[in-house]
Amino acid sequence: MNNFIYARASSVQDAIARTAEDPTATVIAGGTNLVDRLKVFLEEPSQLIDISRLQMQQIERLPDGGLQIGALVTNTALADHADIRRDYPLLARAILRGASQQIRNMATVGGNIMQRTRCPYYYDTAFACNKRQPGVGCPAIDGVNRLHAILGASDQCVAVHPSDMCVALAALDAIVEVAGTQGQRQIPFVDFHRLPGDTPQRDTNLELGELITRIILPPVAYARSGVYLKLRDRASYAFALVSAAAALNVSGEEIRTARLALGGVAHKPWRATIAEQFLIGQPATSSVFEKAANLALQEAVPLSGNQYKVDLARRLIRRAFAVSANSGGMA
Incomplete structure (x- = not known):
């Protein structure tokens, strides 16, 4: 593991400024996926920007009857919230099927959305992987591919997204709100993640310096x-x-x-x-x-x-x- 600078962000804008200035910086909150990647040298950031103490831990009712979920709400808090269990039960069920209690206690909503594939070829640096180094090939296509994609894959990558929570959010027409150097914008959840195409190294449509601030659940009649x-x-x-x-x-x-x-x-x-x-x-x-x-x-x-x-x-x-x-x- 390379040496890196640890810095605690004082605000959302501080975190945005730090990551915008340094493309090799990485934000950390719960760290349940990031730390795994650090251990096997998949991530070698120059800086770890700690956002875990920023004020994004609330779940609040919106005027239209929907809910807004702060990016730092833990998976446990989200699955246990009374409004989620009553109005969006499939989201609570997905979270509870996604990880152990210990991981849910640490993992955050924003981090869950940003987690990367668990493809064994991606995690094992002895193998080539287009997701790690574009252009070197995807050994899973002709290799051991029992766990890999059957939809939307390309000749560059056949990895699958690992999240349970994200599947529920996609079905619920959720919206991801992000903040960046150009201000705030909202991304429909179905457009947030990317198919591999010719750029398998990119998992999402976040731009440099953008930070997830909250998830919005609209009031939908079918949710219950x-x-x-x-x-x-x-x-x-x-x-x-x-x-x-x-x-x-x-x-x-x-x-x-x-x-x-x-x-x-x-x-x-x-x-x-x-x-x-x-x-x-x-x-x-x-x-x-x-x-x-x-x-x-x-x-x-x-x-x-x-x-x-x-x-x-x-x-x-x-x-x-x-x-x-x-x-x-x-x-």
Whole structure:
């Protein structure tokens, strides 16, 4: 590990100024993913800018009925918050399935959003990796790729995004608010993370010097019917093979609103908008859910070792929609 300067930011603007002036500086809050990367030399910052004591730890009701969540709210505080458990239960469920209690106590909302892939080729510096060093190749494409992407991948990278919380936020139409040298801006959650394309080293659309300040959850009618289902190799805490955040709003026999996001299948939380659009106006039946699942996966391109993910995802989508329709999605 290289020597670095530790500095405690006195304000959001101080943190922004420090990172804008030094492209090799890195911010740290809970550090649950960053410290792992430091240990294996994936990150070698010149400075660690500590933002953990900034005043971004509140969860507050907005005038329109939505919620704003400070970037430094811990995962535990978010999952345990009464308004989240009542109005956005799929978010609480996703967080509780995402990590152990000890990690949730440290991890922050902003850090969760910024965590990087757990692809073993990325973590092992003995292998080439386009995410670490663009242009050297992606050994996972022809290597051990059981855990890798089936949607949205490129010939540069087939890594998957690891977060459970982010899958829920994608389904909930969340908004990421960031502050930078040019002021504040809001980014729809579905546009915050990037597919690999030709720039697999970039995970998000944050610009140099920008800092996540809060997440906004809009007041959406379908949120209380939301479910989060996760399939993993073991019952204890593990990253998803496939996960699904789904929510339906059904009036009479007709689906009025549908949301579906998938985890463990792409470089970013995967929002299945084609399947959502198909469901509008349809009855909430198993055959309709089957067609929606097929649409959600029609662009899947499995690798040599992960064809199983297509079938797992199809079954999980059907199950998630059926549970949502029967647990609060009926108006």
